[in-house]
Amino acid sequence: MILETLKQNTLALVFFGIACALLLASAVGLVLRLRASKGEAHSTIDNLNARINAWWAMILILGGAFWLGQTAVILLFAFISFQVLREFISVTYTRRGDYRALLWCFFFFLPLQYALIAVAWYGLFTILIPVYAFLLLPISSSLGADATRFLERAAKVQWALMICVYCLSHVPALLTLDIPGFAGRNEQLIVFLLLTVQSSDVFQYVWGKLLGKHKLAPAISPSKTLEGLVGGVLSATAVGAAMWWITPFAWWQAALIALVINVLGFFGGFVLSAIKRDRGLKDWGSMIEGHGGMLDRMDSVSFSAPIFFHIVRYWWV
């Protein structure tokens, strides 16, 4: 019976595959821990196991949302945006005059952006934050009657909203695309995007740990290496190409698109590392055991999601 379900339901099959891969990772983690440490702590291996356990939790939550339906997926990403925005604003310098502008961000623009995606109002959700929030938030901040570092504060609020809400909302926005011959299967685009970009992060980590020698930019991210970058992006591009059958793309198109979003995903992590480094932080938060904050996990998705959305929308809709 399980086999029948898997044959009929592409998503169930993909999640079954991911679960198998995680099972393998957990087994490797267990063997490493048993071999390396006779009771003593080994930080890299402990961190690896914490990461793998967190992956199980993240995959279960994502799978659960897909199982519940499109509304649940949109709500899940609204929650992720909320958490990521919290982490971003928490470590960003603002002043009392920005209190109202920040209230608008959290309790007006964020819910409205996702509501517009839920009703598939493309014309408004693509300009809500870049146009309306861009103009209205500095007005609100200026009414706080405090000019200290004003441009810097206004820019930070807008940046936070763009990265944490606007960009990430393009993941569930994939559900609104009307692709001929692909109706009712848009969730698979989300799976393709997340699987490709996240596997790129995982492969960068693995290749970096195994072969990493040449540091890319120690001033920005001490853990990123050339070997990790090349190995990670190529491996994840192979993953993307191998997943062509869940998308409307041919295999070579899937490979090209995967390459584009992996490179963007890499730079997403890189740019947000630069912000972290400037703030003297290692992680954005402590929500996900072993990974750091939610934004540590979503930085690459944030950069790749809007571009992926527009590639699909331009050539396939």
Place this chain on the structure above:
Amino acid sequence: MLEKILSAALCGLIKTLTGARALWRDAEPSMRACVYFANHRSHGDFVLIWSSLPSALRARTRPVAGADYWLSGGARRFLIERVFRGVLINRPIKRRDDPIAAMLAPLEAGESLIVFPEGTRNQGEGVLAFKAGLHRVACARPETEFVPVWVENLGRALPKGGVIPLPLLCSLTFGVPLTIRPGETRAGFLARCRDALLDLEPSA
């Protein structure tokens, strides 16, 4: 019983809402009675410090709070007297009051205190000048350890006059304990405490 349930529920709620992270920088929580002193930007400050302490310490830690604010309503009075077990100080101080004695009594009994030496909520940046209370406690009981605690973001989350709190993540940084040095002047000791607290502030 009700107090215990309330206190556990309150701690859970506060930690979920504020995402509070307690960072013990270069120091470990200790069971010795001590004085936690922190920057003060919001009424919620001591509740946050109190709820981020390990539960064994929390049961033996009492906030020092202004009687005028906390005794002005039934629910507040119940919370401060029964749940937080606050040490209440009259403001302004009346002639018969001895706030230092009120603070020394719990310390002698092995209980810790949470104090805000700025004396009032700071509406601006940084830290105001410290009131003399810390020094008077230190003189009366020189072995007392003073632990600086930097509360980050709570004042930003709910500034004065604000109604809806911003859902920011708060963090508490606990520093290395200080004790008074033999012959240290009041100004010297207060400045050293204030500098230790400012040291914990994340850069702007």
